[in-house]
Amino acid sequence: MTHLLVVGGIASVHEVARRHGAELTLIKTGAAQTMLTPDAYARIIDVSEYEGDNHVALANRVIKAASGTRFDGMLCLHDEAVATGALVAQKLGLRFPSPGVTHRTINKSAMRTRLDATGLGSVAHGLVVDGRVEWSGPVPASEIVLKPVDGRASIGVTFHRSADELQAWLDDRPGEVEGYLAEERKRGREFSVESLIVRSGASWHGVTAKTTIGAVESGHLHPAPVEFVDRTRIVDAAVACVEALGIDRGLLHTEVILDDAGAAHIVETHLRGGGDMILDLVRASTGLDLVELFVRDLLEGLDDIPEVDNFGYASSQFVFPVEIGVIAGWDGVDEARSMPGVDVVTTLLNAGDQVSPHVHSSYGRSVGALARADDPREACNRARIAALAPTPVLESA
Known part of the structure; x- marks a missing residue:
């Protein structure tokens, strides 16, 4: 039987793996993530109470808790779990995108930088640093989208008519959106x-x-x-x-x-x-x-x-x-x-x-x-x- 280390929720995906005969050890990384009934898993390692943002520390906790168990693969499809999953997979020698690759899919600024470096960048972008946008190139003349660098579900996204209008908006909200990503808005x-x-x-x-x-x-x-x-x-x-x-x-x-x-x-x-x-x-x-x-x-x-x-x-x-x-x-x-x-x-x-x-x-x-x-x-x-x-x-x- 194939033993999968399952990092993060999505019960429907877990059920598919079980239907194909896999044994599952679940790493529960979030209290709200969906899961099957506990008896569907060989073991549940619950780290959902961890409140920090240090993925390395969390991955080390998972690895320590799972030590002594041999896994044949890793199943991880949850946005909130992939950063930890990538580190765990790297340490255990399981196939999964590397932490660096995974970071580029989570952090939109890292993605933009990588696309620029490979000649695929087509969107002007910059980061909010000390209340001002540090653009990676020329300041765009278009509308601007401001978003959390690692956001999801459109949380925290705002639109601005121009870079100047965005700057005035930032001046009125000192410190509120440090590290946010500003992008040229493509229509x-x-x-x-x-x-x-x-x-x-x-x-x-x-x-x-x-x-x-x-x-x-x-x-x-x-x-x-x-x-x-x-x-x-x-x-x-x-x-x-x-x-x-x-x-x-x-x-x-x-x-x-x-x-x-x-x-x-x-x-x-x-x-x-x-x-x-x-x-x-x-x-x-x-x-x-x-x-x-x-x-x-x-x-x-x-x-x-x-x-x-x-x-x-x-x-x-x-x-x-x-x-x-x-x-x-x-x-x-x-x-x-x-x-x-x-x-x-x-x-x-x-x-x-x-x-x-x-x-x-x-x-x-x-x-x-x-x-x-x-x-x-x-x-x-x-x-x-x-x-x-x-x-x-x-x-x-």
């Missing part, structure tokens, strides 16, 4: 590329279209209905990015903007599949279960990736709340789930949660839905209508 259509690269070097890349409200993602559609030449540019940019960062195997998610001139610009990349049900969209529209294939490649090594089917289009859409208050429950969920073409309707805020129309991250959205159709517009419409159907019941004042 255009937004996409993500889901990639699977297996042991043999065979790869598959799928393009998903996305929509946003401000910085927060509001919908996805797979496959993206784009011309062949645009799809090629998007995929080529993603492939060049992961190669430049030093990634040669795994399940990956790379975000790309295609500007009005047809040039592709990298936003970020991750050592995991896309969230927001994107992997479900891929499976629903192509028949490819990327998580299943990733786990199989980890356990047995794959030489080929199956041919895709054409099941039409699949879309996930998300609702931003309009209410203010505390949620007591939901109405209309079952009705939404019974709508034509709808596969999934899920409420994202639970009883007791605060609800507000002031959404500043993905965590503030209220409902998500996934639907399928032969036509891309119809897939989006079905998912959108289903997501709008549930209504929150608010606690009385």
